[in-house]
Amino acid sequence: xxxxxxxxPDAASAAAAPVIEFRGVTKRFGALTVLDDFxxxxxxxxxxxxxxxxxxxxxxxxxxxxxxxxxQEGQLTLAGIPYHEPNGKGPFRASDRHLHQIRSHVGMVFxxxxxxxxxxxxxNVTEAPVAVLGLSRAExxxxxxxxxxxxxxxxxxxxxxxxxxxxxxxxxxxARALAMRPRVLLFDEPTxxxxxxxxxxxxxxxxxxxxxxxxxxxxxxxxxxFAREVSDRVCFFDKGRIVEEGEPERIFTAPAEPRTxxxxxxxxx
Amino acid sequence: MDWLTYLPSLAQGxxxxxxxxxxxxxxxxxxxxxAGIARVEGGRAVSTLALCYTEVFRGTSLLVQLFWLxxxxxxxxxxxxxxxxxxxxxxxxxxxxxSEIVRGALNAVPVAQREAARALNFGRVHTLMRICxxxxxxxxxxxxxxxxxxxxxxxxxxxxxxxxDLTFRAQSIRNITLDSATxxxxxxxxxxxxxxxxxxxxxxxxxxxxxxxxxxRAAHA
Numbered sequence: 001x002x003x004x005x006x007x008x009p010d011a012a013s014a015a016a017a018p019v020i021e022f023r024g025v026t027k028r029f030g031a032l033t034v035l036d037d038f039x040x041x042x043x044x045x046x047x048x049x050x051x052x053x054x055x056x057x058x059x060x061x062x063x064x065x066x067x068x069x070x071x072q073e074g075q076l077t078l079a080g081i082p083y084h085e086p087n088g089k090g091p092f093r094a095s096d097r098h099l100h101q102i103r104s105h106v107g108m109v110f111x112x113x114x115x116x117x118x119x120x121x122x123x124n125v126t127e128a129p130v131a132v133l134g135l136s137r138a139e140x141x142x143x144x145x146x147x148x149x150x151x152x153x154x155x156x157x158x159x160x161x162x163x164x165x166x167x168x169x170x171x172x173x174x175a176r177a178l179a180m181r182p183r184v185l186l187f188d189e190p191t192x193x194x195x196x197x198x199x200x201x202x203x204x205x206x207x208x209x210x211x212x213x214x215x216x217x218x219x220x221x222x223x224x225x226f227a228r229e230v231s232d233r234v235c236f237f238d239k240g241r242i243v244e245e246g247e248p249e250r251i252f253t254a255p256a257e258p259r260t261x262x263x264x265x266x267x268x269x
Numbered sequence: 270m271d272w273l274t275y276l277p278s279l280a281q282g283x284x285x286x287x288x289x290x291x292x293x294x295x296x297x298x299x300x301x302x303x304a305g306i307a308r309v310e311g312g313r314a315v316s317t318l319a320l321c322y323t324e325v326f327r328g329t330s331l332l333v334q335l336f337w338l339x340x341x342x343x344x345x346x347x348x349x350x351x352x353x354x355x356x357x358x359x360x361x362x363x364x365x366x367x368s369e370i371v372r373g374a375l376n377a378v379p380v381a382q383r384e385a386a387r388a389l390n391f392g393r394v395h396t397l398m399r400i401c402x403x404x405x406x407x408x409x410x411x412x413x414x415x416x417x418x419x420x421x422x423x424x425x426x427x428x429x430x431x432x433x434d435l436t437f438r439a440q441s442i443r444n445i446t447l448d449s450a451t452x453x454x455x456x457x458x459x460x461x462x463x464x465x466x467x468x469x470x471x472x473x474x475x476x477x478x479x480x481x482x483x484x485x486r487a488a489h490a
Contacts, residue, residue, distance in 0.1 A: 066388050096393075103390045114385035118403045127399070128389035180389060 017080060019044045019184060019216050020065065025074035027060055027240075034060045035071065036240040044183070045214040049227040049248070052237030053263060058220040062186040065218070066108045067092065067099050079105050079183060107182035111189040113169040115161040115176070121148065122157040125176045133180065140179070147175035151205050167198030171205050178209075185209075187219040199223065206230065224267055228252050236260045272451045275442050282438030283459050289352065289434065290421045290463075293359035297420065298413070300364025305371025310397060319368065326365035332426050334358050339430040355427035363420050370412040374405035406478055414471035418464045425460075435459050 018041035027035040034057045042048050050058040063069040065078065070091040076083045081102055088094040094102075115124050125144035129135045135143070148154040151171035153164075161169050170190055177185060187206065191199040203226050210217055210230040221227055227234055228248040235245040236257070244257040255261045307319035326334070335358040342348065349357070378401045386396040428437035439456040443449050 066384075068384050068387060100390060100392075103388070106388075108388040110381065110385065110388075112381060114381045116382065116385070116400060116404075128391065131395050131399070132390045132392075176389070 018042055019046075019079055020218070021075075021077045022061075023075045025064070025071050025076055027057075027064060027069065027071040034240055035064075038074070038241065040235070040242060042184075042216060042218060044216055046233065047210050047217045047219070047231045048233045048235060049219045049221060049231040050235050050237055051221065051224070051227060051263075052243075056237040057240040058237045059188050062108065062188050062218060062220060065184070065186060066106055067103055078102055081105075104180075105183045106186065107177035107180050107184070108186040108188065109170070109173050109177050109190050112193050113161070113166070113173045115169055115173055117161050119160075120157065121153065121159050121161070121164070121172050124161070124172060125179050128176070129179050143179055144175070147178050148172070150178075150208075151175050152201075165198055166194045167201045170194065170202045174202075174205055174209070182215075184216040184218065187217065187221070189220050189222065191221070191223060222267065224252070224264070236263065238263070271446070271448060272455060275446075275452060275455060278438050278442060279435060279455055279459060282433055282435035283463065285352070285432060286421070286424055286434040286436075286460075287463060289355050289359065289427060289432070290424045290467075292356045293363055293424065294417050294420050296356065296360035297363030297367055297416075300360060301367025301371050304364060304368035305375065306397065308368065308372045309375045310393065322361075323365045323368050326361050327369075331358065331362045331423055332429065334362060335426060335430050351427070351430050351432045354430060355424075355432050359420060359424060359427070362423070363416060366419075367413065367416055370409050370416065371405070374408040374412075375401055377408055378404050407475075410471070410475035410478055414468065414475065417467050417471055421464050421467055422460065 020040070020042040022038050022040040025035055025038040026033065027038075038057075038061075040061070050061060052058055060069060064071050064076065064083075067083070070093070071083075083102060084093040085095060085098050088098070092099060116127070119127060122141065122144055125147060126135075126137065126140035129140040129143060130137055145154055145157065148157055151174055153168060153171055153175070156164060156168065156172075161172070164172065174190075190206065191202050194202065203223060206217075206219070207226070207230055209215065217230075219227070219231070231248050233245060234248045234251045235242045236251065236255070236259075237243065238259050244251065244255060244260045251260065252264065255264060304319040304322055307315045308323070309316075311319060335355065338349075338354045338358050339351065342354075382400055382404065383396060386400045391400065424434065425436040428434050428440065431437075433441075435456060439452050443452045446452070
């Protein structure tokens with residue numbers, strides 16, 4: 001399965017530099033400060049889960065990384081590339097070409113899947129590799145079918161998104177993101193929009209991905225047991241800051257901060 | 270059977286009406302897409318320009334626009350034959366209304382679709398052409414169908430700039446025969462038959478667009 005995901009950080013650089021680094025990042029929506037002097041870094045290949053109450057800024061971290069949201073202060077680098085250019089203009093303080101370069105290293109899986117409804121499953125997965133990476137259609141389809149097989153949906157390749165269940169749609173969305181061979185894959189509450197009985201199949205795919213690949217993964221989730229299983233590190237967010245972080249075992253069994261304890265009690269019941 | 274003697278003349282007029290209507294729909298659609306896309310995707314200057322076009326032509330009377338093109342424009346040295354003038358006037362008018370349809374349908378494509386396109390690193394043009402427009406165009410079709418029929422009916426105004434369309438022919442015959450009831454009934458029937466054809470054509474195009482966009486609800490129907 002490793003040939004499916006070719007772009008992987010080499011071991012030498014892995015120890016050296018973080019693949020994601022937020023330094024003093026502040027993000028505001030009008031008067032509301034969503035991220036406040038935010039510092040955070042992720043090592044290559046690391047699986048990090050962000051948990052916390054809604055509105056605490058977890059999803060914003062992912063959206064900033066995906067260049068869906070600009071930020072006002074501080075610095076952010078991805079694979080050593082700073083998001084802001086020295087003379088960058090516009091809200092992102094960077095040219096389209098620069099943002100394009102950044103995005104070539106990141107992929108994202110959305111809460112509501114966001115598949116393209118007018119394209120078949122296969123087309124959803126091949127469109128970007130052909131249009132953006134310049135693969136031939138045959139190469140792209142070959143890659144797509146490998147990935148669809150990996151998420152267990154190779155037989156659905158000619159279906160349309162509306163013909164699939166939510167869980168199947170999300171698995172296609174994961175294949176679609178992987179087809180671009182990102183170094184970093186972001187999951188924004190990937191199971192929150194699913195019926196309870198469909199959550200398992202999506203978590204299963206993510207779990208396999210986490211255990212079998214060196215892909216760097218950043219997950220926002222409300223599935224605590226899953227977070228505990230897949231992540232190398234769990235970060236508890238509150239009010240735009242990381243209140244507590246550490247190995248999942250410790251966070252879930254012996255949280256140091258009262259706010260973490262309170263949150264975990266409320267969600268674990 | 271007087272009314273049979275009217276038919277050849279009315280049919281000739283109907284051909285002119287059909288030609289002016291079809292040409293105006295085609296050019297108007299092109300203008301509608303250009304202005305509608307400019308409103309949504311253009312920078313400030315381009316979208317303001319498109320907005321001005323839309324509001325000026327929506328906000329003034331088509332009849333006066335036609336008079337202006339036909340009588341006033343030659344005074345500054347630009348003159349076209351009546352049919353060209355009629356087509357230009359009608360196209361600009363239809364394009365202005367159509368641009369609002371295009372803008373509305375593009376804006377109705379969920380933001381999440383654009384975000385997904387961005388996350389996959391599609392460029393702006395690709396996002397518009399392959400992601401947004403194919404979804405939006407399906408939503409535009411019913412409104413475009415209305416506009417096409419509206420165009421047919423509005424085309425009767427070109428009779429007032431001396432174009433021998435269906436309305437013009439009807440007027441001429443009535444002036445000679447004073448047989449108002451027969452002439453105008455035939456004329457109404459003529460417009461209705463043409464609009465019926467137009468409506469069927471638009472239905473057909475709508476079905477093709479739906480199939481082209483391959484929405485499963487159409488594929489399965």
